[in-house]
Amino acid sequence: MQIIKGITGYFGNIYESVTTISMGMWITFKTAFFERKVTLQYPSHDVIDGESKDASIPSKKKLKSPFEPLLGASQQIYKGPLNTQLTERYRGLLGYDELKCISCLLCAQNCPIDVIRVKGVKIEGRKGKAPTTFRIDYSKCMFCGLCVEVCPTDAVFFTRRFEGATFEYRTLIREFINPELYLERLQLAEVAKEKAKEKKRKKQESDEQEQ
Amino acid sequence: MENLVNDLFGQFTFLQKLGYVPTAAIVMLACALVVLNFFGLMSGLFTFFERKVAGWTNSRRGPNRVGPYGLVQFMADGVKLILKEDIIPAAADRSIFKFAPYLLLLGTALSFVVIPFGPKWIIGDLNVGVLYLLATGSFTVVGLIMAGWASNNKYALLGGMRSAAQIVSYEIPNALAILVVVLTAGTMSMQGIIRAQAGGIHHWFLFSSPFSFLAFFIYFISAIAEINRVPFDIPEAESELVAGYNIEYSAMRFGVFFAAEFGNIYVISAVAVTCFFGGWQVPLLDVGDLGPVGRGLGNFLGRGEVLIVLLVMALGITMLAWRALRAFVWDVRRKRAFFGSRFVRFNSELLVLGLLFAGGALVLAFHVPLRAYLPTIYWAFFQYLVPFLVFFTKAMLLSFVVLWWRWTLPRLRVDQLMGVCWKYLIPIAFACLVGQGFWMWFFS
Numbered sequence: 001m002q003i004i005k006g007i008t009g010y011f012g013n014i015y016e017s018v019t020t021i022s023m024g025m026w027i028t029f030k031t032a033f034f035e036r037k038v039t040l041q042y043p044s045h046d047v048i049d050g051e052s053k054d055a056s057i058p059s060k061k062k063l064k065s066p067f068e069p070l071l072g073a074s075q076q077i078y079k080g081p082l083n084t085q086l087t088e089r090y091r092g093l094l095g096y097d098e099l100k101c102i103s104c105l106l107c108a109q110n111c112p113i114d115v116i117r118v119k120g121v122k123i124e125g126r127k128g129k130a131p132t133t134f135r136i137d138y139s140k141c142m143f144c145g146l147c148v149e150v151c152p153t154d155a156v157f158f159t160r161r162f163e164g165a166t167f168e169y170r171t172l173i174r175e176f177i178n179p180e181l182y183l184e185r186l187q188l189a190e191v192a193k194e195k196a197k198e199k200k201r202k203k204q205e206s207d208e209q210e211q
Numbered sequence: 212m213e214n215l216v217n218d219l220f221g222q223f224t225f226l227q228k229l230g231y232v233p234t235a236a237i238v239m240l241a242c243a244l245v246v247l248n249f250f251g252l253m254s255g256l257f258t259f260f261e262r263k264v265a266g267w268t269n270s271r272r273g274p275n276r277v278g279p280y281g282l283v284q285f286m287a288d289g290v291k292l293i294l295k296e297d298i299i300p301a302a303a304d305r306s307i308f309k310f311a312p313y314l315l316l317l318g319t320a321l322s323f324v325v326i327p328f329g330p331k332w333i334i335g336d337l338n339v340g341v342l343y344l345l346a347t348g349s350f351t352v353v354g355l356i357m358a359g360w361a362s363n364n365k366y367a368l369l370g371g372m373r374s375a376a377q378i379v380s381y382e383i384p385n386a387l388a389i390l391v392v393v394l395t396a397g398t399m400s401m402q403g404i405i406r407a408q409a410g411g412i413h414h415w416f417l418f419s420s421p422f423s424f425l426a427f428f429i430y431f432i433s434a435i436a437e438i439n440r441v442p443f444d445i446p447e448a449e450s451e452l453v454a455g456y457n458i459e460y461s462a463m464r465f466g467v468f469f470a471a472e473f474g475n476i477y478v479i480s481a482v483a484v485t486c487f488f489g490g491w492q493v494p495l496l497d498v499g500d501l502g503p504v505g506r507g508l509g510n511f512l513g514r515g516e517v518l519i520v521l522l523v524m525a526l527g528i529t530m531l532a533w534r535a536l537r538a539f540v541w542d543v544r545r546k547r548a549f550f551g552s553r554f555v556r557f558n559s560e561l562l563v564l565g566l567l568f569a570g571g572a573l574v575l576a577f578h579v580p581l582r583a584y585l586p587t588i589y590w591a592f593f594q595y596l597v598p599f600l601v602f603f604t605k606a607m608l609l610s611f612v613v614l615w616w617r618w619t620l621p622r623l624r625v626d627q628l629m630g631v632c633w634k635y636l637i638p639i640a641f642a643c644l645v646g647q648g649f650w651m652w653f654f655s
Contacts, residue, residue, distance in 0.1 A: 014635065021620065028619040032267035039272045 086160050091143045093161045094136055096176040101155035102128025107147035115141045116156075121189035122196075131177060132185045138164055139172040215242075215331060242334050246323045250474050255285035257473035261614050268618040289466065297462035300363060308361035311354050312460065312467040318350025319474040326481045327401050329491050329598035340401040341389050344482055345382065348437055351475075352378045355439075355446060355456050358468075362459035370455025373625065374439065374446035380632045381436040381443075387640035388430035391423050391647045392416055392486040405490030415489040420654075422647040427487040429640045431609075434483070436632070438475040441617035445625055480609035481602070488605050491598035524571045 086092070103120025115137045120129030147156050166172060177185075216238050220226050226234045259274065259282060266273025274281035299308055325340040327333040337343050352375055359371020393399055395416055396407035408415050416423040436443035447455030457468050484490060623631065 010634075024619045025615060028268040028615060031270055032264065032615075035270055037272050038270045039266075 086162075090158065090160060090162075091145055092159045093138070093164055094141070094143075094147070095157050095159040096134055096136075097155045097157070098131055098134065098177055098181075100153040101131045101134065102153055103131045104128060104152065106150045106152065107156050110146045110150045112144065112146065113140050113142065116147060121185055121192075123185065123188040123192045124195065130185055130188070132182050132189075134176040135173060136176070137173045139169060218331065246334060247320060250320055250323055250477075251470065253477045254470040254473035255289065256282075257476055257610070257614075258288065258469065259285045260610075261473070261617070264611070264614040265618055268615075292463050292466040295462040297464060298459075300459050302363045303459065304361040304363065307357050308459075309464070311358035311361060312464045312471070314350060314357060315354030315471040316467050316474075318347050318354065319471045319478060321347040321350070322475075322478045322482075325401050326478065327405065327485065327490060328602060329595050330402070330405075332595055332599060333402060336400055336402045338403075339399045341393060341399045341404070341482075341486070344478075345386055345389070348385075349378075349382070351437065351439075351471075354471075358460070359456040362456070364459050366452045366454070367456050367458045370446040370448075370452050370458070373452075374456060377439075377443065377445060377628060378437050380629060381433040381636075384429050384632060384636035384640045385433040385437060387637070387644055388426040388433065389482075389486060391426040391640075391643050394644065394647055395419070395423060395651065401485050401490075405485055405492065408489040408492055412489070415487065415492070417487040420647060420650045422643040422650055423487065425639060426643045426647070427483065429636050429643065430486065431479075431483055431612075433632070433636055434479040435613060435616065436628070438472065438479060440472075440476070440613055442620040442623055443628060444622060445628060448622055450622075476610050476613050477606060480606040480613065483609050484602060484605040488609075490605075491602040493597075493601055521571075524568060527567055 101118075101120075103118055105118050105120075108114070108116045108118045117133060117135040118131060119133040120131045123130045143158075145158070148158055151157075164172070216231075216235050219238060220231065220234055262284070263273035263281070265271075274284040277284045277287050299305060322344055324334045325337055325343055327336070355374040355378075356371040359367045359369070359374070362368070392404060396404040398404060398407065408419075412418060417427050418424065439446050446452075447457065449455075452458070457465060460468060
């Protein structure tokens with residue numbers, strides 16, 4: 001009885017190893033030649049922000065591995081622009097909407113590494129202060145998201161852009177308000193100041209008359 | 212080797228003027244150069260192939276950036292390895308530490324002496340060829356133990372010790388499986404073994420008897436164990452020994468270890484092809500040295516040389532037109548200027564095809580007597596190129612299986628490894644040997 005058990009065990013082991021190994025080999029073979037590749041060949045075969053880059057539009061010929069046409073594996077499907085596939089709360093480069101901004105300086109104060117610099121002036125017809133400077137130094141930013149969380153008007157937000165590489169260090173410092181707008185804002189601020197002064201004077205005058 | 216020297220000596224008169232001994236010396240040097248370069252190229256290509264297979268089995272694409280399909284990746288890796296700093300630990304046994312990887316490489320390179328590339332293309336057709344192969348395979352043990360000892364590192368030493376135990380054990384089933392082949396072929400010479408398998412696929416030792424069929428699997432498993440490939444790579448088990456024997460090696464010395472390892476893949480596949488898959492014999496055809504087919508094809512080609520030239524030209528024009536059309540459509544869609552367009556950038560074949568075209572036109576215009584050169588061309592083609600390609604294809608298919616196993620099977624434990632060898636492979640190998648003897652007694 002013991003001997004028979006031993007013999008069946010011995011050949012059973014051989015049988016089991018042969019079947020399991022061939023099963024595993026079939027799985028890897030299937031994955032290697034019949035299944036779709038998951039790789040996104042990002043810069044050369046993808047589209048960013050809806051604009052096609054140089055070699056971006058996937059040519060069918062380029063995407064195939066030499067074995068795919070032989071073995072009937074389907075082509076890589078084109079999954080659309082890469083930034084539509086990012087997660088919902090993806091922390092891309094920071095975006096800024098100057099129309100919403102009230103220059104409360106909360107973002108600059110909350111920034112742990114002083115990346116953001118904000119200046120604002122008071123102008124007419126606008127709630128809070130109007131920003132004259134909004135500058136983010138991307139070379140220091142670590143995308144912690146504190147500024148985004150703290151912004152009361154959602155003026156600072158995360159975009160889905162992630163291609164921030166440049167060839168020069170200084171180009172990483174991003175000005176969000178252009179010089180024309182800056183000058184315009186300053187002029188408007190002067191106007192607002194003068195008006196405020198006039199208002200004050202008139203108020204003073206009216207006060208004096210009352211007295 | 213002698214055949215090659217004699218052939219060349221007979222073919223070319225300038226060699227006859229030079230004398231036999233200098234010719235032999237030149238041919239030897241040339242052979243050494245060719246084989247060593249082939250070895251280097253093969254091990255390089257195998258690093259690429261391995262990464263590619265790894266990618267495929269993981270649903271990735273593998274390297275595809277350097278060169279066409281990433282084929283030049285291994286050169287970039289090699290340049291990187293050469294440029295890196297070669298660190299030798301202070302407490303290492305310097306001379307042994309330096310020498311160990313080259314010993315490993317030597318073992319692999321020496322195996323190429325008896326590996327046939329074709330019926331006449333072999334460096335040395337030793338009459339103890341298979342025995343010689345088993346002997347050179349043992350260099351691996353010495354190299355690994357030297358590397359493990361000289362590193363003065365406990366992990367490395369453990370790796371070296373394990374490799375000794377493993378390789379010495381697995382040499383037994385390896386040799387027994389090859390003994391089955393030697394028994395059937397009645398010779399140890401590599402070419403002799405291949406010639407014994409002439410006459411179609413059912414004469415290959417893989418299919419000629421059930422015992423040699425089993426012997427193939429025993430040989431293949433134990434050979435993989437002997438070159439420390441993955442299901443049996445306990446000498447460098449990274450989960451236990453960090454990197455095993457090569458833990459202290461860096462830069463090109465580390466690269467040499469891997470050149471030897473990847474060269475070994477080709478060696479074991481080539482030996483398996485020689486012993487079980489009929490070597491350079493073409494499947495499904497009984498063609499001896501490819502004489503009849505060669506002659507038939509030669510006659511056909513000889514009659515229609517103009518036709519062939521025209522055909523090549525037509526093919527070239529079609530290809531060119533198709534490429535150009537595709538590129539042109541691409542440009543027009545994207546409104547590219549002429550320079551910087553794909554039409555210009557991607558039609559470098561234009562030059563090659565233009566040259567071909569010009570050559571064809573010349574042939575047609577002056578009717579160069581191609582027929583005069585045809586015998587030499589066919590001689591080279593059917594004696595060297597076709598058998599080599601057949602052999603190489605078979606070897607590469609088997610090598611693919613080696614890589615495929617690496618990315619399928621998990622590593623064995625040490626006791627399992629020894630169990631597989633001593634409890635399963637060796638008894639079955641002995642049974643195969645005895646069974647093959649009886650088989651031959653009954654059926655021949």
